[in-house]
Amino acid sequence: MDDTDQALISALRHDARASLSDLAAGLGVSRTTVRSRIERLQRSGDIVGFSVVLKGDAARDPVRGLMMLGIEGRGTDRILRQLGGQSAVRATHTTNGRWDIIVEIGAPTLEEFDRVLSQIRRMDGIVSSETSLLLSTRKSAGRDG
Known part of the structure; x- marks a missing residue:
């Protein structure tokens, strides 16, 4: 897991429902990069799900x-x-x-x-x-x- 993955996870922890566009803009990467990294982190088991706090x-x-x-x-x-x-x-x-x-x-x-x-x-x-x-x-x- 590199610095971009760590920054992506941090952004998702802050707002797991952020759009790919917003995440990409915040990280300074493309939407495609964000999408592929999220998919890779899910496949590897680093991201196992998203939750809601009531x-x-x-x-x-x-x-x-x-x-x-x-x-x-x-x-x-x-x-x-x-x-x-x-x-x-x-x-x-x-x-x-x-x-x-x-x-x-x-x-x-x-x-x-x-x-x-x-x-x-x-x-x-x-x-x-x-x-x-x-x-x-x-x-x-x-x-x-």
């Missing part, structure tokens, strides 16, 4: 974040089961690259969010983590490619 989801969880986890050895399945038992865990994703698991977390307060992070960090087999708070979620309506 206003109700954001209202339920005023504090949301992504926690990336590095797992020691072969403990991924066990840790995924433990994460599944956490009420604040909205989704778990296995991934490639630097992090083994990405955890979507939602909580009513920063204090509760911090408590959940502490619980997860203490799980046996987690050797590293990085967490990013989700500050805002933007989706555009009515655009097509």
Whole structure:
């Protein structure tokens, strides 16, 4: 994955419904390039889908974040089961690259969010983590490619 792919993914994370023309203009490449790169990233499994965030989801969880986890050895399945038992865990994703698991977390307060992070960090087999708070979620309506 090169810098253009990374920039394309970043643009899609910001607005997954952006038109090919808008994406191409923002990246300084042609529409054909954008289309072929999206298709290639989907075929390779780097992009596995697109999602919608509902206003109700954001209202339920005023504090949301992504926690990336590095797992020691072969403990991924066990840790995924433990994460599944956490009420604040909205989704778990296995991934490639630097992090083994990405955890979507939602909580009513920063204090509760911090408590959940502490619980997860203490799980046996987690050797590293990085967490990013989700500050805002933007989706555009009515655009097509």
